[in-house]
Amino acid sequence: MSVTNPENKKKYGDESLWYPPIGLLKLATFHRKRGDEVKFVIGCDKTVFQESGLFTNEILWDRIYITTLFTFDWKNIIKTVNFYKGAVGGSIHKIFIGGIMASLMPEDIYEETGIQPVVGILNSPKKIGLDGKENIDQLPPDYSILDSRIYAINDTYYAYTTRGCINHCPWCGVSVIEPTYCNYIDIKPLIRQMRAMYGDKSRLKLMDNNILASPYIDQIVKDLVELGYGRGETTNTSPPRTRMIDFNQGLEATYINDKKISLLDKLNIKPMRIAFDKLSYKSIYINAIRIAREHGFRDFSNYMLYNEKDTPRELYERLIINIGLNKQWRNSYEKPTAVIYSYPMRFAPIKDKSSQKLNRNRDYVPPKKSKKIDFLYNAQWTKRFTRNIEVIKGAAHGAISPTPDLALRAIGETYEEFISNLYMPEELLRHRNKYEARIYANDPTRKPGTGAVENFREFILRLLKKQDKIFFEFHEAVSPCSKEIVRKVLNTSNNKEVREWLVWYLK
Ligand code: B12
Ligand code: SF4
Known part of the structure; x- marks a missing residue:
């Protein structure tokens, strides 16, 4: 704090x-x-x-x-x-x-x-x-003790309509924090009290872990409609504002079918959050998005767990699926009919029984799966890679853009570009306009950058294709994201090109 x-x-x-x-x-x-x-x-x-x-x-x-x-x-x-x-x-x-x-x-x-x-x-x-x-x-939360310039309480109520979760996903803390599954909480009295105390706020954030799993979902939707969160409903304020529901922890794709979406259709949900945590959920995820869009939902927000059991290649493929959907929904000169913002979310371990206490730090990376790794096509997460994903996200305010051209430029047009971006020195990744020579169709008047981005990609892909001693020297120098280690290799390496690139990691 x-x-x-x-x-x-x-x-x-x-x-x-x-x-x-x-x-x-x-x-x-x-x-x-x-x-x-x-x-x-x-x-x-x-x-x-x-x-x-x-x-x-x-x-x-x-x-x-x-x-x-x-x-x-x-x-x-x-x-x-x-x-x-x-x-x-x-x-x-x-x-x-x-x-x-x-x-x-x-x-x-x-x-x-x-x-x-x-x-x-x-x-x-x-x-x-x-x-x-x-x-x-x-009990209703007491908003009056907080500074409304710091906390999001001006426009928003928070509530739970269920507690706990029926699933026990190994990466998740909910089964420990809320071990007893409660499938229905009547929030009507709470929201009415909050309105009487703090006025009619337009947003309701429901923090439920897995709301669609509740057998009482019909009743929950009925409660929300009764509270005035149905489509087209507004606050009783002057001027009136659209009332909105945010299922803040997302909706599980496996539960999304025509029947459930017809039910949710009654509510003004913004954004519609659907998670895509594993590539193996691809067809379930795409189907859920398709059904939701057919029912008129337009704003999608998609959380993607990464750095757990997946690989960088799997994350890239998930991002490309969203870019593909965004492309389908966009005719070249018209407004898109729907948009997905992708949010890669770095895994943070809950438990750590080993003496390393990995759950006490934010910079966890999963242990290596095997000794023999193809570092190009089956790359594993490293500190550098997770750091660079955060840099790429940061440049776009925390999300990968729903505009396909921008998203592709951010992550890389091919997997090879993506993996090069994950190795790239932060200075180049952060300041693409300064260092990237290529002029993109959506920004034709930009002055070309120095070309260092392209030079770096050529260098690292050459190394990745060989995976020889020089590659390992470079990989081990930059992967831990430690300037100290970079400096050490800089002092000992015999390879001029390696030394020249390592300098970039000290900027
Ligand atoms: C909302 C939420 C968020 C929000 C904001 C959280 C916040 N409040 O600031 C957002 C979306 C930002 C978020 C982000 C992330 N989250 Co989150 N999030 C949650 C969630 C769903 C609810 C937390 C919450 O505010 N609850 C609201 C209050 C009412 O409930 P409560 O805290 O449980 O309080 C009750 C009791 O705990 C107790 N109590 C609380 N305080 C006190 C104090 C005292 C003295 C006492 C006696 C009792 C008491 O009484 C309360 C009433 O019963 C939890 C899951 C969950 N179900 O708890 C995950 C959770 C906390 N998030 C988690 C994770 C992993 C993340 C991310 C790291 C995901 C990512 N990869 O980026 C990010 C990290 C962001 C960052 N800062 O870097 C993990 C935490 C894992 C960990 N190792 O700690 C959780 C547990 C979910 C999970 N998957 O396991 N998260
Ligand atoms: S479904 Fe979501 S909330 Fe439930 S255990 Fe899995 S990750 Fe946690």
Whole structure:
């Protein structure tokens, strides 16, 4: 957790702001209903203690609640817990740690801090040592404790209509965080309370892990229509705004058929998120997109898990499938009839029983599958490759464009170009206009770049086709994404060309 300057965020809309810490907001509602005073702070905030007007190591607050999200935030979370521990003079019974990371690795947190985290959904005050019967998880979040310039609460409500998931995909933490599958939650009272408290907001983000698996999906859609999220419905504000539903965690393609889509058709869903996590789901995925489009859905957002059991080649093929669909939906001079934005999402491990504690870092790469690898056509993920995927995405604001020409330029027109891009020094990848000589049809007036991009591709493909000693020297120098290793090889390599290219990785 870090502090963001609210002034920097002012100009952005709700969609570009942070997701609110919903767990803490529900706890705020719970405590305020009991007449308690509540204050929200981000990260290690000394003002909490100064406000007490007392001397150091004194705190006015009776309880400190710390929420956690990703396991790879480990360092920051531990730092934050220790900060507040110090501030309450070590009386750790005042500190409560909960949320996602706390539920995924409670023993690790206990070992490190001496505090036993609260695991899972907060369905009873007993879990936080208080009396009462309320299901805290189903209380309306208290938006008033947050700065609306930092968090996306101006336009949006958040809710769950189900909890847990019937599947147990090995890469996913949901079966640990929400182990009991709850197939229906009536959100009507919650949304009505939120409207009464905070006004009529146009967006509803449903955070359900796998909503279409619920046998009560008909009832859920009925509830949403009753709440005014049907097609063409608007807010009761002046001016009125279109009400929109975002199934934030996506819809599982296997459940999408004519019957389910006819049901969803009643709702104003934007965007329609359908995941495409493995190439082997190709026909199921394409079929789901086809059915949804036939039913009039136009804005697709497609998450693609990568860096787990797949290969770069499989990711490229999935991206090409989306580019192909975008091409089909576009007549050369007219507006496309539908668009897909592709979001490659880097896998982050949930558990790690080995001593390496891989789930505490964001830069995980899967172990090598075999010693004998064809580094060209069966390349495996490396730190450099995952880094370069993020650079390619970053250049296009986090997504691969639905415009086919732009998408192909970003990822590479052929697999060979794609794999060269994954090896490419960041300087070249980030500043294509400066370094790419080729002029593309959609940007005919651009001044040609230096040609370093093309030269690099020629160099790396030559090496990849040989896979000899020189290739391995280069591959091992750049793959770990470490300037230190690059420098080392730069000092020892006898190959002039290798040395010349390595310099680019130090820029
Ligand atoms: C929404 C969401 C996102 C959102 C934003 C998350 C946010 N809030 O900021 C977005 C879309 C940005 C996102 C992105 C990613 N996500 Co995500 N996401 C989720 C999701 C679906 C819900 C999290 C959430 O906010 N829940 C809302 C609140 C109400 O529920 P809650 O946190 O469970 O709170 C309850 C309890 O936990 C408890 N509680 C919470 N806080 C506290 C505090 C105290 C003191 C107490 C006592 C109790 C308590 O009480 C609450 C009420 O019951 C979870 C899955 C899940 N079902 O939880 C995955 C999940 C957290 N994401 C995951 C992953 C992998 C990612 C990505 C890395 C994917 C990718 N490859 O890019 C990215 C990372 C982005 C980044 N920063 O780099 C993994 C985390 C794995 C890990 N190793 O940590 C999860 C668990 C899903 C999974 N596949 O396993 N994600
Ligand atoms: S279907 Fe989605 S939410 Fe359910 S276990 Fe698999 S990845 Fe997790």
